[in-house]
Amino acid sequence: MPHPPIDPRIKLRHITCFLEVARLSSVVKAADMLNISQPAVSKTIQELEELVGTALFDRSRRNLMLTPFGDVFYRYAGTSLAALRHGIDAVRQSSAVTTVKVGALPTVSARVLPAAVEAFSLQGPNTRARIITGPNAYLLSLLRTGDVDLVIGRMAEPDAMLGFAFEHLYSERVVMVVRPGHPLLQEPEFDLSMIETYQTLMPTPDSVIRRSVDRMLFANGITNLRANVETVSNAFGRAYTRQTDAVWIISEGVVANDTAEGLLVALPVDTGETVGPVGLTTRTDTGQSVAAASFMQAVRTAAAKLRGLNLVERI
CATH class of the missing domain: 3.40.190.10 (Periplasmic binding protein-like II)
Structure with missing residues (x-):
C-alpha cells in the first residue's frame, strides 16, 4: 500500500525552526539564529506540535529538551532536510x-x-x-x-x-602542557598531585575528552584542582598558558606544533588511559x-x- 501523503500544512519553516530549537535547546537562541522574533518561533513550534499530534519539547525545565517523541522526530527531520540539501547540491554541481x-x-x-x-x-x-x-x-x-x-x-x-x-x-592521548621555565619542570621528582597548586585549564564538560580527563584525575586522587577555567579554544589556551603558570589539559594534536617548537612543554605524566x-x-x-x-x-x-x-x- 502506498504511504499516506504528508500533511500539506507542515512546511519547511516548521522543520527548520524545530531543528534549530532542538539543537540550541532555546527558543530565544533559535530566534536569533533564524533572524525572526521569539513569538514567531514559539508559534511555529506550537503549530508543528498540533499538526503531528504530540508534544515535541519538554517545557518543564529551564532549557527546552526533546520529549521521546521529539527525539524520534528530530532524527527523521534532520535526515529529510539533509537529503533535500544533497539533492539541491547535486543539481547545482554541474554548473557551480x-x-x-x-x-x-x-x-x-x-x-x-x-x-x-x-x-x-x-x-x-x-x-x-x-x-x-x-x-x-x-x-x-x-x-x-x-x-x-x-x-x-x-x-x-x-x-x-x-x-x-x-x-x-x-x-591520540591527552597531555598536560605548561610554558617553558615553569616551576613544575624544575621538580626533580615530579608527581601529578603537584598540579593542584596551579591553575588548570580544563576542557569544557561537553567536550569529547572531558570524561576521560575526569577519570584519569580521579584515578590518581586529584580532587582539588584550581580548574576555574574551562575552554576548548586553542587560541586562548595557548596564549594563557604561555603567559601564566597555568597547566593546560588538552588533546595532544592541538599543541603538537607548539611542543615541537618549544613554545609549550609537556609535563612528564603518563596519560595513556586517555588515548x-x-x-x-x-x-x-x-x-x-x-x-x-x-x-x-x-x-x-x-x-x-x-x-x-x-x-x-x-x-
Whole structure:
C-alpha cells in the first residue's frame, strides 16, 4: 500500500525552526539564529506540535529538551532536510563550484587538516573546502542536518553516534602542557598531585575528552584542582598558558606544533588511559559527493603520514 501523503500544512519553516530549537535547546537562541522574533518561533513550534499530534519539547525545565517523541522526530527531520540539501547540491554541481563542508575539532586542526586541505586544493579551481569549527555536539548536529558533509576529530560517545559511521585513522592521548621555565619542570621528582597548586585549564564538560580527563584525575586522587577555567579554544589556551603558570589539559594534536617548537612543554605524566580514536564521522543514510570523497582521501593520506605508515588507496 502506498504511504499516506504528508500533511500539506507542515512546511519547511516548521522543520527548520524545530531543528534549530532542538539543537540550541532555546527558543530565544533559535530566534536569533533564524533572524525572526521569539513569538514567531514559539508559534511555529506550537503549530508543528498540533499538526503531528504530540508534544515535541519538554517545557518543564529551564532549557527546552526533546520529549521521546521529539527525539524520534528530530532524527527523521534532520535526515529529510539533509537529503533535500544533497539533492539541491547535486543539481547545482554541474554548473557551480563544489564546496565540501568540513566540521573539524581542534585536535586535527594543527597536524592533519592543513596537509589535507593543501592536497585537496591542488585538485582544481572547481572545488573548495569550507572548514567549520566548534564543540563536538555542535558539529554532529550540523552533520545530522546536512550542514556539513563530514566531521574530523575524536569519536563521540556511543549515544551520540546513532545514524553515523566512524572511520578510525589514528589514536591520540591527552597531555598536560605548561610554558617553558615553569616551576613544575624544575621538580626533580615530579608527581601529578603537584598540579593542584596551579591553575588548570580544563576542557569544557561537553567536550569529547572531558570524561576521560575526569577519570584519569580521579584515578590518581586529584580532587582539588584550581580548574576555574574551562575552554576548548586553542587560541586562548595557548596564549594563557604561555603567559601564566597555568597547566593546560588538552588533546595532544592541538599543541603538537607548539611542543615541537618549544613554545609549550609537556609535563612528564603518563596519560595513556586517555588515548582515544581520531577519525572521520559521516552519515550512514547518505552517500558522499565525488568532491567529499576526494577530501576524505586527502585526510586519510595526511593521517597515514602522521602514523608513519604507507596508505593503501581505498577509492
